[in-house]
Amino acid sequence: MSEFKMPALGADMDHGTLVEWLKQPGDHLTRGDIIAVVETDKGAVEVEVFEDGTLERLIAKPGERLPVGAPIAIIRDVGERAPSAPATPQAPTPPPVPPLAPRVATAAAPLRAAPQPSHTHRISPLARRRAKELGIDPDALVGSGPGGAVSVADVEAVARAAPPPAAVSAPAPSPASAPAPSAVPVMRSVIGAAMARSKREIPHYYLSHTVDLEPALRWLEAANLKRPMAERMLYGVLLLKAVALTLREFPELNGQFVNNQFKASAAIHLGVAISIRQGGLIAPAIHDVDKRNLSDLMAAFRDLVRRARAGSLRSSELSDGTITVTSLGEQGVEGIFPIIYPPQVAIVGFGAIASRPWVVGDAIEPRRVITASLSGDHRVSDGHRGGRFLAALGGLLQEPGKL
Amino acid sequence: MTKDEIKAAVLEALKAVAPEMDEASLKPNKSLRDQLDVDSMDFLNYVIGIHDALKIDIPEADYPKLATLDGAIAYVAEHVGAK
Numbered sequence: 130m131s132e133f134k135m136p137a138l139g140a141d142m143d144h145g146t147l148v149e150w151l152k153q154p155g156d157h158l159t160r161g162d163i164i165a166v167v168e169t170d171k172g173a174v175e176v177e178v179f180e181d182g183t184l185e186r187l188i189a190k191p192g193e194r195l196p197v198g199a200p201i202a203i204i205r206d207v208g209e210r211a212p213s214a215p216a217t218p219q220a221p222t223p224p225p226v227p228p229l230a231p232r233v234a235t236a237a238a239p240l241r242a243a244p245q246p247s248h249t250h251r252i253s254p255l256a257r258r259r260a261k262e263l264g265i266d267p268d269a270l271v272g273s274g275p276g277g278a279v280s281v282a283d284v285e286a287v288a289r290a291a292p293p294p295a296a297v298s299a300p301a302p303s304p305a306s307a308p309a310p311s312a313v314p315v316m317r318s319v320i321g322a323a324m325a326r327s328k329r330e331i332p333h334y335y336l337s338h339t340v341d342l343e344p345a346l347r348w349l350e351a352a353n354l355k356r357p358m359a360e361r362m363l364y365g366v367l368l369l370k371a372v373a374l375t376l377r378e379f380p381e382l383n384g385q386f387v388n389n390q391f392k393a394s395a396a397i398h399l400g401v402a403i404s405i406r407q408g409g410l411i412a413p414a415i416h417d418v419d420k421r422n423l424s425d426l427m428a429a430f431r432d433l434v435r436r437a438r439a440g441s442l443r444s445s446e447l448s449d450g451t452i453t454v455t456s457l458g459e460q461g462v463e464g465i466f467p468i469i470y471p472p473q474v475a476i477v478g479f480g481a482i483a484s485r486p487w488v489v490g491d492a493i494e495p496r497r498v499i500t501a502s503l504s505g506d507h508r509v510s511d512g513h514r515g516g517r518f519l520a521a522l523g524g525l526l527q528e529p530g531k532l
Numbered sequence: 533m534t535k536d537e538i539k540a541a542v543l544e545a546l547k548a549v550a551p552e553m554d555e556a557s558l559k560p561n562k563s564l565r566d567q568l569d570v571d572s573m574d575f576l577n578y579v580i581g582i583h584d585a586l587k588i589d590i591p592e593a594d595y596p597k598l599a600t601l602d603g604a605i606a607y608v609a610e611h612v613g614a615k
Contacts, residue, residue, distance in 0.1 A: 350592065350593075353592050354591075354592070358579070358580055358583045358589065358590065359580055359583075361576070361592060363572050363573065363576060365572065365573075404569075404571065406550065406551075406552065406569065407552060430573070431573065431576075431577075434573045
């Protein structure tokens with residue numbers, strides 16, 4: 130029997146609100162199954178289970194806001210017999226994700242949750258919040274967005290069409306909950322807290338290197354000519370793949386620093402910084418980027434951006450990134466010196482593509498160039514190795530056929 | 533296809549990537565990227581949205597022509613008849 134706990138979904142999360150259970154007591158669970166939806170300050174997240182078993186009992190109720198590490202359900206391990214009486218939790222097993230925020234013990238008054246509709250529902254965090262304010266049940270809405278995603282506009286349209294009847298089941302606020310502040314300042318404050326921690330704890334070093342992107346862009350333009358519109362790739366996909374392949378030779382940049390110790394990761398899960406419309410930032414990971422082909426990577430990237438904005442990310446995507454890549458290309462600035470996202474130990478940045486006079490052989494030619502940067506953690510690596518990494522990355526981008 | 537129908541289809545594609553967009557304050561001859569804070573992924577999805585709705589194939593080299601509302605309408609008008 131093990132306790133399933135409120136997971137830590139990134140360095141900046143200390144609480145989560147259970148939105149709904151997607152599994153019910155008695156359901157068989159397979160590693161990777163989505164068991165619940167949890168709302169964080171950065172959006173709704175689909176929480177996965179990390180081992181096989183059977184869902185024994187639900188502890189947290191939808192609408193409850195709980196600290197990271199608080200038990201939310203009891204899972205019976207494979208081969209374990211169902212108890213005849215309601216079980217008291219056994220010795221807690223370690224949580225599936227090392228909590229980054231201090232774990233807080235809760236007096237776990239076991240509460241039986243009412244069965245919830247077991248469907249996934251795409252609704253942006255902002256829309257969910259707005260629906261709560263207006264007393265509308267967000268799960269009853271069908272949105273106008275892609276795949277039925279519910280936007281703020283949908284919620285407001287419903288509110289205009291029918292004044293909220295008192296009977297609509299708006300989740301009763303828990304006694305401790307303060308009036309919900311608006312989305313952007315909350316996200317701003319959690320980003321601020323994570324970045325302050327990073328700057329306090331991580332001795333950063335910063336490097337930058339301008340790379341001739343002309344060969345990669347020409348290669349991409351030729352490849353896209355042969356592809357139907359929906360399968361064309363963005364140059365960002367080449368950058369992600371190049372970073373991932375280069376990282377294979379630089380294990381000291383790829384992994385997590387937990388409990389005063391760096392653990393290099395064999396898997397390369399690239400966190401991708403995605404701006405959230407109307408403010409904010411989130412960096413979910415694409416798994417095993419080095420092993421994917423470019424088409425597959427493009428599809429994964431598109432899907433991730435869509436889900437980040439619709440508020441339907443998975444817990445593993447938010448907790449197991451091994452390094453982050455950020456691009457400010459769209460803003461037109463040349464370079465970026467990003468702050469490492471703990472517990473990672475490095476972050477790679479890309480500025481905008483710019484046409485510049487460039488020496489090619491003995492001549493000066495106009496070339497499209499990009500500035501790649503690396504912020505590294507001096508506890509784990511130094512500028513010498515970081516510099517080798519950026520140089521190798523630049524070299525690989527000269528041979529796009531290898532990506 | 534009338535200009536109004538084309539405009540409606542383009543706005544629909546835009547709305548899919550920028551749901552909070554305020555149609556009334558959109559300046560037709562100014563960059564959509566600047567006005568709506570769309571990134572390269574949004575822009576790609578917007579172009580694909582136009583392609584899906586109006587069944588015109590848009591070569592990648594022509595994407596910059598769709599960067600403003602007026603530009604997109606003119607581009608579509610020119611190509612929708614041709615096919």
